[in-house]
Amino acid sequence: MKYLKYHGLGNDYVVIHPADVSGDLSPKKIRLICDRNYGIGSDGILLGPLHSDTCDFRLRILNPDGSEAEKSGNGLRIFSRYLWDLGSIYETPFTVETLGGTVVCHVHKGGRMVTVEMGEVSFMSTKVPVAGEEREVLRESMDIEDAIFEYCAATVGNPHCVILCNDVSPELARHYGPLIETDSRFPNRTNVQFLKAIDRENIQIEIWERGAGYTLASGSSSTAAAAVAFRLGLCGPAITVHMPGGSLAIHLAQNFSATMTGPVTRVCEGFMDREMFEEDRPSNR
Template structure:
């Protein structure tokens, strides 16, 4: 089974062709492949889906827990670089179809940087979704682990919950993130960003990613957090999002259409052993 592995700000993904795996990518197999001890290790798997149109590119996004994501900013930059390396695209803009909608990608610097038009961020409860009366979910309060937290919810094809904090930390993200991800306010679970506004052009976030856990960087999280910072009046349209894995440049227009630009690096390519599809664990091991 052939694969290519890339990383975008420390968020690493395998890219595979659907026809190479046929029906092998069950949740159990995905978890095994992504396991950093019993598999090759990855924050997810990007599956290029076949298309009758050679100019159309389709991708499925598999989380390391075996669930599927609607959209992934880092994953889309990685997928764009993969298409570039296979000489399927040039430096002209091209469209990628995801379960969370179409995006427009453009490769720069011989594949080392990619810009993605991520689509429009929406704050409406019915779109995210968030239960309750129809509304924009802006600066509401939730109580988690005895703390009152101010949050704004949004979707950019996948759900996000942005928590405004005076400072952010990995410790808080790993403590509160899983509780917020599975909170009843978010029937489809949610990605969680803890956001510190540094000035009108810079924010810092720590991320708990739905289906993946604590992560060094996330493109869709960066877009959602930047859009929230603009929506609540704390930042302007051009925002640098700082994360443990590095920084992304985000542009948010007045209609909350978001453009993301950031780096991509190739790690490896090769072939997965057939043994990875067999259980390597035994009872009591």
């Protein structure tokens, strides 16, 4: 099975063209391909381009645990670069259909930089979703294990829980991220960002991604965290989001429509051998 691999600030994806899929791309195969010991190793799989009745292209985003994501900012930037490498698009905007809605993408700087119009961010509990009465989920309290966190919830087409912090660290994200991801107040689980506001134009986040785990960078997480910072008055509309893998630029309109700009790096291309899928290894069960 042919593949290409890219990363956006260390958040890496394997891209597979639907015509190159051998048999059914089952959750078992997805988990194996993403496994960093027994497979190619990645934070997910991008399957496309697929036919769309409403957009130029359609994309499926598959998590390392075999589940499917509604939207991924880094994934969309990588998919855009992939289309550029195929010669399918040029330096003009185009549309992509995802489970989380339609986005507009624009590749520039010779394919190295991509801008994505992520859509309108909402904080409404019924849209994220978050359990309880309908409301904007802002500055609520969460008691998790031995800690009490102040949090906000947002959706960019996929769910996010933004934890407000004075300091952030990988250890914080790794420990509390999986507990918050699966907390009962989030019926569809949630992505988690631990947010520190640096000044009016900069924030720092650590990320735990739903279905993927600790992640060096995330476009949708950056968008959600920046929107929360803007909504709370911590930052203005132009925000640089700093993550372990690097930085993304987020711009927010007054209606919280978000635009994200960041780099993409091509890593390699190759073929997955049939033998990889035949071995009965623990990660392949």
